[in-house]
Amino acid sequence: xxxxxxxxxxxxxxxxxxxxxxxxxxxxxxxxxxxxxxxxxxxxxxxxxxxxxxxxxxxxxxxxxxxxxxxxxxxxxxxxxxxxxxxxxxxxxxxxxxxxxxxxxxxxxxxxxxxxxx
Numbered sequence: 001x002x003x004x005x006x007x008x009x010x011x012x013x014x015x016x017x018x019x020x021x022x023x024x025x026x027x028x029x030x031x032x033x034x035x036x037x038x039x040x041x042x043x044x045x046x047x048x049x050x051x052x053x054x055x056x057x058x059x060x061x062x063x064x065x066x067x068x069x070x071x072x073x074x075x076x077x078x079x080x081x082x083x084x085x086x087x088x089x090x091x092x093x094x095x096x097x098x099x100x101x102x103x104x105x106x107x108x109x110x111x112x113x114x115x116x117x118x
């Protein structure tokens with residue numbers, strides 16, 4: 001399975017990564033820039049273009065996004081979900097910050113920068 005993960009941890013910066021579970025490897029990772037100098041329309045056009053290009057290259061079938069917990073980032077997550085809703089061969093999966101931390105670090109309470117695999 002090929003999964004696109006999208007995260008928007010800050011108001012103007014985010015990131016995406018394409019993960020291939022068959023090969024257990026990351027195929028692509030990049031920064032998303034929701035720059036203040038661009039209009040909202042331009043930001044969403046750029047995001048849609050990025051998602052289109054990424055899908056046409058990697059043909060992911062699932063987009064994983066975190067439940068938005070700040071109103072400042074909810075609009076960006078909503079834009080990603082809208083793109084998915086318009087893409088018939090793609091679905092989305094939402095996870096909480098706690099479950100994401102458990103998946104990566106093995107413990108949601110202990111904040112660390114070291115993963116289980118080092």
